[in-house]
Amino acid sequence: MAKLTMVQALNLALQQEMRNDDNVIVLGEDVGLDGGVFRVTEGLIQEFGEERVVDTPLAESGIVGMSIGMSLYGLKPVCEIQFSGFTYQNFHQIENHAARFRWRTQGRYTVPMVLRSPYGGGVRALEHHSESREAYWAHMPGIKMVIPSGPRNARALLVSAIRDPDPVIFFESKALYRAFREEVPEKEETLPLGKSQVVREGKDLTLIAYGAMMRPTLEAATELQEKLGVEAEVIDLLTVSPLDDTLFVKSVLKTGRAVVIHEAPRSFGAGAEIVSRLMEKSFYYLEAPIERVTGYDVVIPLYSREKEYLPNAHRITRAAKKVLAA
């Protein structure tokens, strides 16, 4: 097994799926010779040619609208939108069409496309390059919104997303792209979409997060253990929507306490839905109000201040303590 960064792991997933299935087409801005601005598609054009690795004109609605058309013909386009801050240019194509063709035609036509896009802060980028707006996509019936948290699950989830018969928005944390390596088996590995995972067991408190926030969350769990002897159970959603509430509900039924973490702005963010599910399914077991540790309700600041905007282990620990003290 090779130790891969998330970029390399995603690249492996694309390469293998393209080898497996000539319906899989990669397209987007600079995905060809340039290998994508983060190099996730590196080397693909050399192996699969311009026919299957398609540099497009600079137009996001074009990329997504064309991907929808390709899907309707039976292909499996994996398009890249260079930064999630520019997925709004194609918002209508997803809302009005990708999400609805199956429903609209009662199953006759489907849109098995994947829209990959780097999301989130932490890489000292320009404006619009640090956005975290998964809640928009999570609220869209017909769409799956997936966010991996490390090289191995990124690879497995991307393979599943490509094979999935429905449209998947696949957000990749820029901060995780090269942050660490993991063993990623050469052999095919998939993870089911719409299933969360318990990544650390514990009985005192439940921490629920996804994507880039898994790292500070796990750090906080370790700190809680080491400094306070508190055993936090940690849940990685992996898929934000359709939201799998089984594991985190089960966990809170046991712990009675929870903290929800995301880097997106707090209000009307994904965390609110998690809190609401817990309200509905674990109310009588709750020992304390659930805390949210999130980005603030402002545009994520330019990079000199982004560290203070983004949730970190300290803020999570602090929230956990508050929940534990209640």
Added chain:
Amino acid sequence: MAKLTMVQALNLALQQEMRNDDNVIVLGEDVGLDGGVFRVTEGLIQEFGEERVVDTPLAESGIVGMSIGMSLYGLKPVCEIQFSGFTYQNFHQIENHAARFRWRTQGRYTVPMVLRSPYGGGVRALEHHSESREAYWAHMPGIKMVIPSGPRNARALLVSAIRDPDPVIFFESKALYRAFREEVPEKEETLPLGKSQVVREGKDLTLIAYGAMMRPTLEAATELQEKLGVEAEVIDLLTVSPLDDTLFVKSVLKTGRAVVIHEAPRSFGAGAEIVSRLMEKSFYYLEAPIERVTGYDVVIPLYSREKEYLPNAHRITRAAKKVLAA
């Protein structure tokens, strides 16, 4: 005082604000001679001319992008997007720009525009004509998301929205446009944005809703009173975001029980944020889990089935009973 429909009341607001302030410009598809497809802008072109009532080409991003430019020059554009199902075409202009110019320029430039758009189901319309996606806009820092519930508050809120120094997304329920009339004073009347209202007092239970859902909610409150002697307090949000949590929190501190109602899909909808605020600010007073009565997590069906999709008094009453029984 004249008895006006919501369409007439909105028309009055536009007319008066245009008379008051020649910075106010109305623009959009078919807003001129046609008076808007719902006639909200009827008669304006006759009074103010083509200079101030501008029929645009068929391009939503164009309409909004141009409105932003007009705003930067100090005008106060009130643009109409013909149906909220077509606001996704201009999503990026709002996300990337309207919401951010104040922040981006540290207050130098502002975007005091209003985007009016009919939203919601219940009028037997075609696909894309019955959408309710206020949660997208509510999650956007820098944006105000306003939804009136009747002729009088629609007029007062629209006046405030036009005068507001920040961008406002103003959704008007098609189902309410001509559903009933209210006394609307000729004399100027405003309502503050970002403030909810208690529209019915009660001590047993809190019902929280907005827009078209106020009618079935109030019906349910009456039914609860008449059939069960239950006194429901009813809150009309009026502004979805920035969400005013003061009144509904205060109410639930008193009643200990709440039902949240909206017609948008349930998951990751606006209701989730309301539930989360109550979790954070009234947990220790809650007697029962808060219920959500909402649209389902599917595309709103074509009109033969939309009645069953939309929340009604019956469903609200049922949820209220459940909360009361707990």
Added chain:
Amino acid sequence: MPRKNINISDKIETLSILDEHGKLDEDLEPDIPEDELIKLLRGMLLGRKFDERMLNLQRQGRIGTFAPISGQEAAQIGAIALLRSSDWMVPAFRETAAEIWRGRSLESVIIYNSGYCEGAQIPENLNNLPISVPVGSQILHAVGLGWAMKYRKVDDVVMTIFGDGATSEGDFHEALNFAGVFQTPVIFVCQNNQWAISIPVHKQTRSKTLVQKALAYGLPGIQVDGNDVLAVYVAAQEAVARARAGGGPTLIECVTYRMTMHTTADDPTRYRSDEEVEMWRKRDPIERFQKYLLSRGTLSRDKLEGLEAEILTQIQTAIDQAEAEMTSLGDPVDMFDHSYEQMPAYLMEQKKAFLAELDESREEADNG
């Protein structure tokens, strides 16, 4: 390079064969077999008669909002007739005549316009997309389909239809630009019916023609008299042949007219004059074509009457059948279907709750 005019190499042409008085430009007369000519006429007549009947049904409250096509029969049928069944059609929302030509049943139109999603079901053997309501958005899907065909090395083509208003949308631009770059086999058929609801085409854009927009993408373009089915047919024939042979996309502008309202919810007297409508009535595409067919002996008065009667029966049968079908449609619980291939757990819970409520309400209704 001093100051000089740039020579635009792509040709932008205009074509008319049968003028509004039914007079033929004999040099340009295409060689279309007689039975095909009659088929074209039938498609146009069916479009017109069905339209009239749907309007009727709408006024009687038997169907919902409906977008009539009257006036655009030549522009639709003349273009779509060039496709073979393995080709694809990507319509907007006012192409009922073309959809029917492509095999869509009248019943499905009635059922759809009565608010049933069942009416959007497309039989497996038809390569048609369903109607697309967001203006201009479907044009990109055509480009993607065309891309896929080229990738699969089949010689099928895609025809997409949209209105004059659609040319203002960003998606129109992105679609034609992508098609140019990737040389996809797509025929872009613009139905310039002069109006986008209340906006006349000269307020939609300042370019003198819509077809010249092809120059922005390095595409050939042809403007045709859209009320002249022969001209539309010839232009489409060329474009389809070019696309099929790997020659890439073409923009066709059909200059035509929406003779009635935008939809049944619209009142066109608010924004356009009777004179204008009258003027265009004289250019009726069906009358003109009938004159031509009568004059060349392909059609007789008798045959025409027979055709019309047959069409009216076909329509009545469809209405009866659709109305019968609809009595068994509309179970609301179906709204939960087809959101995803597999229903997510949470949606299943919602469906269950919905069914429970339904049962309960029925019980209450029974008891009350």
Added chain:
Amino acid sequence: MPRKNINISDKIETLSILDEHGKLDEDLEPDIPEDELIKLLRGMLLGRKFDERMLNLQRQGRIGTFAPISGQEAAQIGAIALLRSSDWMVPAFRETAAEIWRGRSLESVIIYNSGYCEGAQIPENLNNLPISVPVGSQILHAVGLGWAMKYRKVDDVVMTIFGDGATSEGDFHEALNFAGVFQTPVIFVCQNNQWAISIPVHKQTRSKTLVQKALAYGLPGIQVDGNDVLAVYVAAQEAVARARAGGGPTLIECVTYRMTMHTTADDPTRYRSDEEVEMWRKRDPIERFQKYLLSRGTLSRDKLEGLEAEILTQIQTAIDQAEAEMTSLGDPVDMFDHSYEQMPAYLMEQKKAFLAELDESREEADNG
């Protein structure tokens, strides 16, 4: 109307005055005052030198990502020089030279590129919009500003700048179309620098020129040698005069070249050849202009050296001052400001919580 070519009435021209060897087409030489010529040169030199220094700073880790302009000095300065201060500039993100010409301080550029929003502050007396990162999106703002000027009956104009890649975005299309319809006083300046990151312009669109896209909107268009500041100047002068006189918008395509990387995060050797870069280096807009100025006696070697030295000092002073300023910037609590005119209650709560946490961490840090 039989088949015939459509005559497009709008003129699409191309213009070059000073060729790549510095040779002048004397018939076309514009009459620009000497001090204006020197000002143009200074603007271009400042652009180049500042660029080089910024790259340096970035490599030293003293600033963040930065988009260099080298090669585009003529295309930027030649166009923007035509604006008066009451006119408006709407840039994309690679117009630093133009922004500086329009009064933006070097300090603010450095501060912005160090991740401080304070660097985007625009003094009240400047009618410049801040940089716009989403490609093509700002073009519409220019049209709205122009609309407002026309409404207010002032004779100011707006100039908006964007790249070749931007012409593929739907917003480009919607903007030019709106400008045509409303005849707003907007000059659209396309910096065709041949590349959009790794995509060459011939993969961006199939149209042979970008300027011919003006035909889609009924606008006049002119393509100029964008490395020839005289040509750019003349084209902009005409377009500005037309717009100011109520004659509406113009599209100018400046054919130029991005001599270095897309941004400091980019490695152009992945997608383009050294030969290509070399070829364009020979067309350097500054060298060419200097030759011209030297040959006509407007400039001397001495004067040039003096100018360069002065510019280097100006840059160094700006860096020193920016770095000094930044020591007092960056209080994170500022992130809560300027979201709305009045901070909503809930945001106030978040700000309070933030401050409390900050205090606590500081205490912990003090104690730990």
